[in-house]
Amino acid sequence: MRWEGNRQSSNVEDMRSGGGGGGGFGLGGRSIGIGTIVIALVGGAVFGINPLTILGILTGGGGPVATQQQGPAPAPPANDPMAAFVSTVLGDTEDVWKQIFTQGGANYVEPKLVLFRGAVRTQCGAGQAAMGPFYCPADQKVYIDLSFYETMKNRMGAPGDFAQAYVIAHEVGHHVQNQLGITQKVEEVRARGNTAQTNNMSVRLELQADCFAGVWGHHADKSRKILEQGDVEEAMNAAQKIGDDALQKASGRAVVPESFTHGSSEQRQRWFATGLKTGSVKACDTFSARTL
Template sequence: MKWQGRRTSSNVEDQRGKSSGQSGSGGFNPMLLAPLIKLLFSKTGLIIAGLVILFSVITGYNPLNLIANFFSGTNNQIVNSQPYEVTVHEDEQAQFSATVLASTEDVWKNILSDYREPTLVLFSGYVSSACGSASSATGPFYCSGDEKLYLDLSFFQDMENRMDAPGDFAQAYVIAHEVGHHIQKLNGTMDKVNSLRGKVSEVEFNKYSVRLELQADFLAGVWANHMQRTTQILEQGDFEEALNAANAIGDDRLQRQSTGKVVPDAFTHGTSEQRMRWFKKGFDTGDISQGDTFNAKSL
């Protein structure tokens, strides 16, 4: 892909390397306020104040935090957080992801008059969303609760090393697929499917989930079609990279790799062949009306 030098999206939250300390339960006890005031105005209080200032000068730590913890009954821990070290390669991947997101914004705003841009959250290890907490092992996902896409950039390395699905357009396909889910949120499709959870059997719900995922693949293909027509960004072999990625994450292939057998009733995303075919259909037609997977007689 000829992506360098193009516009990057401002709808990116970089949460890589962020962590927080653990706090114990408790709050300020007003019963301790009177003895605290009495202590501060006593001779002993003046001595303590001097020691507090000395402690602050030597350690650079605000001792009022310790005092507050003592009188509030909390058990806050001092967390030594090291700055997150971003490699040159990872920084390039972050720029790439922001560029792809910008491309989806440009394309979908032209197709949908009421398009609302989602936010891409880059994280490392673990992340909290309106849909709950998730780890890198979850893979990229879209949360309809906050309309955000979540991506640990290490997934791109997994695609290349573990899934044998390398290439920048393969990575772009992954982002575009999650944006496809955002479109399903905007048009109400995702909420309709989610409302069926618990109302139908797990096997039946999985069938709806497959249709939802295949439609997101189709929408990723529609994006690729319009993006290529307006920017000529694709290079030789890029389209094949995306198809290879769709093939690599098919339910049948993943099940066969993990358990040695295929269980169609447990499919949630579609087979490799289905995922490739719906992405290709979106790319070939560029017509959003051609992607009604829910009424398609066959997938």
């Protein structure tokens, strides 16, 4: 992936040293992330974290979380190559989505991206590195512990810089959903639906974020020629590794489609490919699709 020398976003906050960031009380809201399915299905076995604790976080349980009132976290150091990569990818998503929103007569509010290590307090509650990257609608921030990229490479068999960029673009996709009011509508359905309906809406939300990640890739490559040979395959491999069916198999469990919350490997690959091929937000309407 050709990213060196491209614009870096100034919306990256570095909380890895534990300073700065946040304020007020966490609202206990639902965080949305590419890695949440890892915890929901195999997190306890792989990472040694109590699944009930994680599920409480993901569903907004546990009540508000107090955080110390502090100023903004500092920007990452200029000599940090991974932070530079993340900042560049975020900047690229800003350029793409700003243009798309402007063409639609709307204003794109850029999200913040927070680098943390181990654990972090957010307006959606406490987050842990083992959850993988996630987006918090309450504070409009993407959170990532960069050690997740090592997990992708060494434990999940999903290496590559474009695979890493796909992860960020997916979380930014959740921010786009929040900006468009999609997240709020899904939460309303979840609040009054049964488990099957809730899971179905969650799958559609996640697959749309995958498709939006593809939309970013389409426009970024069209404008800046970021893709190199093998990049698309890297992202498709990552999408395959984090499909619900693949994770259930990896954990030694039976595949239960009714329990899916993020979509199968085939679905995640196909919707990402749809966005990448068309570059169209309308093509990403997973909520109207009869077949996912």
